[in-house]
Amino acid sequence: MRHCPVRVLALLCLAGLLAALPAPVRAQEKWTGPPVAGPASPPLSPVSPAPGADGSGAVRRQVSDARAFSATSTCFYGPQLDQGQAKRLCADQTRTKLLDAAVPGLASEPAVAAARLPPGDLRAFVDNLLRVAVADEEVRPVADGLAVGLTLRAETPADTLAERLAAFAANPELRAAALAETAARDRRAAEARLAAVPFGADREFRAMGMREEMREDAAFAARQVVPGMSMAGVKELLGNPPAMKQAVIGPESYVCAGYGRVWVVFRDGVVSCLRTRLDYVARYGTDCHCAGNYATILKND
Known part of the structure; x- marks a missing residue:
């Protein structure tokens, strides 16, 4: 049997010892490059803003097709009335004037005409x-009373016109x-109109240069004054x-203005007739009207 040299045996033992030792821990080097991108996220779909989130769609303006009307009155009252009474009376007068303007305007509506x-x-x-x-109101104290200027405006709802018209026509109680x-x-x-002082408001608000001298010539009045004229026109x-x-x-309200031998009779603020004298009629209980003895009437509407 051959014996291995001692040097070879020593080398083999040393190799075995080295193999038995634990492997040295190697420090991991830090990565200094750009970060590794992960899996790409799917693109986000655009998100629509909630309706009205910015306020732009929250309020929608609708164009109204309602019919609009207006009426203006100037009323003059004596010192026996306070401002509240004067404003109420002028409002009553102007409200009816507004209605007079609205009736022919709505009568031409197809649904109303068909009814x-x-x-x-x-x-x-x-x-x-x-x-x-x-729409506008002014109360002006003057030396001998109160002058009231008033403008009323009104609208009629077009969207419910046909419905309300049908209900009105079908319901006798309504x-x-x-x-x-x-x-x-x-x-x-x-x-x-009866409580108002005729001619006063026109004088106060319009300050027209009206003649103050009375003309008693009935022929002049008969030539110049015609039915349909306003109080302001007659006074001028x-x-x-x-x-x-x-x-x-x-x-109806009547005002009879006497100019010597002729009376100018106003009905609801405009001339209705001219007559040489007033004539009392029992069924009316007054002589201020355009009825009665027609021989006294010079002009009539």
Whole structure:
């Protein structure tokens, strides 16, 4: 048997010892390069803003097709009335004036024309339909009373016109209530015109250069004054009347202005007739009107 050299045996033992030792821990080097990108995320789909989030779509303006009307009055009252009474009376008068303007305007609407309402029913229906608001108001104290200037505006809702018209035509109780309310309103307007001092408001608000000298020539008045003229127009021609009477007959108010040998009779603020003298009629309980003895009437509407 051959024996291995001692040197070879020593080397083998040393190799075995080295193999048995644990492997040295190697420090990991830090990565200084750019970060490793992970899996790409899918692109986000665009998100629509919630409706109205920015306020742009929250409010939508709708163009209204409602019919609009307006009426303006100048009213003059004596010192016996306070401002509240004067404003109420002028409002009653202007409200009826506004209704007078609205009735023919709505009568041409196709739905209203097709309904063929009688004049009284049509007036009551329009009166019930109006939404009235004060557009302008002025109360001016003067030396001998109060002058009131008032403008009212009203709209009629077009979107419910046909529906309300059908309900009005089909319901007798609704129609009767509307007729009664309009009649009461017309009565208050007549009383308001009666309480007003004729000619005063035109003098205060318009400051027209009206002649103050009375012209007693009946022929002149008969030539110049015609039915349909306003109180202001008559006063511009003839001046202030030295005699005056007032009356309310039904829904109409009358003012009789005496200019010597001729009386100018106004109905609801415009000339209705001229007559040489007033004539008392028992069923009216007054002589301020355009009825009675027609031999005394010079001109009539």
